[in-house]
Amino acid sequence: MIRPRWTAGRAAAVLLMAAVWIASGVAAYLYLGAHRTMLAGDAEKPTEARLRQGPISHLPGTLYLVQGGTLYRLERGSFSPVLNAPGGASRWTQPVFTPNGQSLVVVRRDYASSDLYLVDTSGHNLNPLTHNASRTVEANHWAFYPRLAPDGSSLFFSYDRKDPSNFYNVVLSVYAMPMSAGTSFNQAKKWTAPTSFTGGDIQPVPLPSGAVIYTKYSFDNKTNKILSQIYLTPRAGAQGKALTAIEDGCLQPALSPDGQRLAMICTGGKQFASLEIAHFDGSNLGPAQVLASGQLAAQPTWSPDGTGLVYLAPQGLHGHFQLWLQPVPPPAPLASTAPTPSSTRGSQAARSTPTAPPTPTTAPSPLPQPIQLTSDLDFDATSTIAWHA
Amino acid sequence: MLALFFVGLLTSGLAGAAAYFLPVVVAAYAQTGQARPAAPAPGQASPVPAAAPAGGSAFTVLLMGSDDDTKFAQGVYLTQSMILIRIDPAARHVTMLSIPRDLYVPWSTGGRGKIDEVHQHGDAASVATVERNFNIHIDEWAWVGLKGLVKLIDLMGGVDLTTGNPVLDDFYPADLESTNPYSYKRVAVLPGPQHLDGIHALEYVRSRHGDIQEDFGRSQRQQQVLLALRTKARNVNAADLPGIVASFHDEFKTSFNLTDFGRLRSLLSLASQISDPSQIEQIVLVPPYTGSDVINGADVVTPNWSLIRPLVQQKFT
Numbered sequence: 001m002i003r004p005r006w007t008a009g010r011a012a013a014v015l016l017m018a019a020v021w022i023a024s025g026v027a028a029y030l031y032l033g034a035h036r037t038m039l040a041g042d043a044e045k046p047t048e049a050r051l052r053q054g055p056i057s058h059l060p061g062t063l064y065l066v067q068g069g070t071l072y073r074l075e076r077g078s079f080s081p082v083l084n085a086p087g088g089a090s091r092w093t094q095p096v097f098t099p100n101g102q103s104l105v106v107v108r109r110d111y112a113s114s115d116l117y118l119v120d121t122s123g124h125n126l127n128p129l130t131h132n133a134s135r136t137v138e139a140n141h142w143a144f145y146p147r148l149a150p151d152g153s154s155l156f157f158s159y160d161r162k163d164p165s166n167f168y169n170v171v172l173s174v175y176a177m178p179m180s181a182g183t184s185f186n187q188a189k190k191w192t193a194p195t196s197f198t199g200g201d202i203q204p205v206p207l208p209s210g211a212v213i214y215t216k217y218s219f220d221n222k223t224n225k226i227l228s229q230i231y232l233t234p235r236a237g238a239q240g241k242a243l244t245a246i247e248d249g250c251l252q253p254a255l256s257p258d259g260q261r262l263a264m265i266c267t268g269g270k271q272f273a274s275l276e277i278a279h280f281d282g283s284n285l286g287p288a289q290v291l292a293s294g295q296l297a298a299q300p301t302w303s304p305d306g307t308g309l310v311y312l313a314p315q316g317l318h319g320h321f322q323l324w325l326q327p328v329p330p331p332a333p334l335a336s337t338a339p340t341p342s343s344t345r346g347s348q349a350a351r352s353t354p355t356a357p358p359t360p361t362t363a364p365s366p367l368p369q370p371i372q373l374t375s376d377l378d379f380d381a382t383s384t385i386a387w388h389a
Numbered sequence: 390m391l392a393l394f395f396v397g398l399l400t401s402g403l404a405g406a407a408a409y410f411l412p413v414v415v416a417a418y419a420q421t422g423q424a425r426p427a428a429p430a431p432g433q434a435s436p437v438p439a440a441a442p443a444g445g446s447a448f449t450v451l452l453m454g455s456d457d458d459t460k461f462a463q464g465v466y467l468t469q470s471m472i473l474i475r476i477d478p479a480a481r482h483v484t485m486l487s488i489p490r491d492l493y494v495p496w497s498t499g500g501r502g503k504i505d506e507v508h509q510h511g512d513a514a515s516v517a518t519v520e521r522n523f524n525i526h527i528d529e530w531a532w533v534g535l536k537g538l539v540k541l542i543d544l545m546g547g548v549d550l551t552t553g554n555p556v557l558d559d560f561y562p563a564d565l566e567s568t569n570p571y572s573y574k575r576v577a578v579l580p581g582p583q584h585l586d587g588i589h590a591l592e593y594v595r596s597r598h599g600d601i602q603e604d605f606g607r608s609q610r611q612q613q614v615l616l617a618l619r620t621k622a623r624n625v626n627a628a629d630l631p632g633i634v635a636s637f638h639d640e641f642k643t644s645f646n647l648t649d650f651g652r653l654r655s656l657l658s659l660a661s662q663i664s665d666p667s668q669i670e671q672i673v674l675v676p677p678y679t680g681s682d683v684i685n686g687a688d689v690v691t692p693n694w695s696l697i698r699p700l701v702q703q704k705f706t
Contacts (some may be wrong), residue, residue: 010679013390020394021401197600199555227554
């Protein structure tokens with residue numbers, strides 16, 4: 001029997017082989033670890049985004065958006081933080097310009113309440129307009145969706161007045177309070193009567209006429225769902241009138257700078273959200289035209305010149321809501337002929353109105369595709385976008 | 390010598406992979422392949438018998454979700470959510486039916502009560518109760534606790550969905566943030582398209598005080614989040630499994646056997662194939678399928694079996 005001889009060379013070969021084996025095992029482990037789907041990837045900070053060369057740099061004026069509770073200003077393709085997230089559960093959200101463009105009203109959302117603040121466009125001189133916090137959990141209040149009257153005299157918002165007959169009925173109503181110095185919430189007036197246990201009335205858009213467009217939630221017996229409608233109310237306490245049909249599930253109204261077109265998001269109570277516009281004559285809404293579909297579109301906001309809308313929508317399965325731009329063709333000359341062929345849906349409410357909505361005389365040209373302006377940023381899609389020239 | 394080297398190389402590579410998937414294997418033994426319910430007791434209605442389903446044939450799953458905080462003894466939980474899901478890989482169709490938690494039914498363990506309470510007698514008791522009352526066969530079941538759901542949604546990077554209406558609740562349980570399981574907090578989930586992380590998605594599916602439809606509205610929201618999770622699941626691959634399993638620590642049990650590759654493959658394949666909302670049917674047992682009553686001082690939902698059973702037979706067999 002010949003016994004193998006352990007030479008130095010053979011020992012080195014065995015050691016080398018063992019090292020390769022160990023490396024192979026570790027490599028297999030690391031390879032698998034590196035091939036996990038990055039489902040929970042963090043969003044990029046807007047300030048780190050390299051956007052200066054992209055189409056976003058051509059947006060006119062100044063925009064304000066929210067990511068992770070921080071309010072950012074966007075100018076010439078560059079983001080800068082204006083109000084940093086206060087920390088903990090607190091976050092800034094829903095900025096809106098005052099009519100003169102020199103200040104913002106913004107919501108500070110805390111653990112159990114939210115308040116409205118007036119702040120200059122640089123994030124300084126922060127002044128609270130409401131005081132909704134309480135030590136007792138259920139005595140706190142929410143204030144959301146601030147919007148100033150076109151003349152700047154009143155501040156409209158949604159607020160949850162307590163229902164003394166049923167503490168579980170937490171529901172938002174549209175309120176308005178004067179914006180003059182020294183005013184407080186005590187002078188606020190309730191404008192709408194929400195339907196109990198639906199979430200209520202939100203997203204007020206005050207008009208120059210003194211009327212207010214808003215989103216109302218109601219229970220739809222046909223679908224057994226709570227659905228949203230765009231409503232119009234002429235004055236505080238008056239019964240509102242539906243501008244869209246309940247089955248259309250429209251929300252987030254945005255009036256064009258000329259006041260003649262209303263952009264909105266319509267879901268039909270389903271898991272999609274299309275961006276639509278319709279002619280608005282001050283009291284009725286014409287047939288809706290779908291501008292962007294197949295996305296979860298949110299927060300349509302008109303450009304100051306009315307030639308486009310920005311909105312938020314996810315860029316894909318990873319779910320970060322990005323900023324998109326949808327160019328909007330100018331309204332065609334109006335006539336009282338047949339409905340426009342490009343209108344996909346005229347709401348029941350619009351159809352039932354006695355005055356036929358004005359319609360274009362010619363077939364509209366195909367709509368330009370929406371342009372994705374950002375990527376890997378995760379904007380808060382429940383926060384409005386503010387845009388001023 | 391060369392052969393030895395390559396065999397060793399292969400073995401060490403496999404060992405590395407095995408180490409990576411070790412948590413999955415451990416979980417497969419601990420959390421999957423749980424017992425199926427026993428046969429019905431004499432004198433009780435027998436569910437529809439089912440042939441052993443192959444990987445490509447339709448099958449029914451009962452999903453159960455529980456509030457598993459310290460209000461309850463370990464392992465003795467109510468089922469706040471019960472969703473029957475019929476998966477038909479061949480037809481590429483999914484049907485989801487939410488069972489009201491307060492549905493007043495005879496229990497498989499004897500007696501009568503709300504269907505969510507029978508889970509205190511174990512998973513099998515819940516499965517058997519559903520089978521006997523709805524007269525169907527359940528092929529598989531899965532149970533998840535609150536924290537498990539939150540962790541899973543966070544691991545998937547959150548969910549994107551269109552929340553239907555403002556969900557406002559001044560008395561929402563703060564049991565995940567407080568040592569007092571009876572503490573409460575305010576929640577406000579604003580409406581519209583948005584991205585929800587685990588804790589906010591839980592608020593959306595769990596709140597019921599401010600909903601005109603109460604538990605029915607909540608059931609609709611639960612189905613929404615489940616479908617949003619399915620969308621995210623399209624991107625999951627095998628390398629994600631250890632992370633997912635780790636997130637479910639003690640918060641997940643299922644009768645699914647991870648070695649049943651045929652069914653798992655058909656499930657994953659189906660998740661990627663279904664993109665049209667019309668392929669998913671969502672059912673909530675609102676009136677006239679159910680009514681309401683007060684029994685022994687408790688508000689309950691009463692079943693209208695003459696309407697429910699034909700519906701279930703049509704959709705789930």
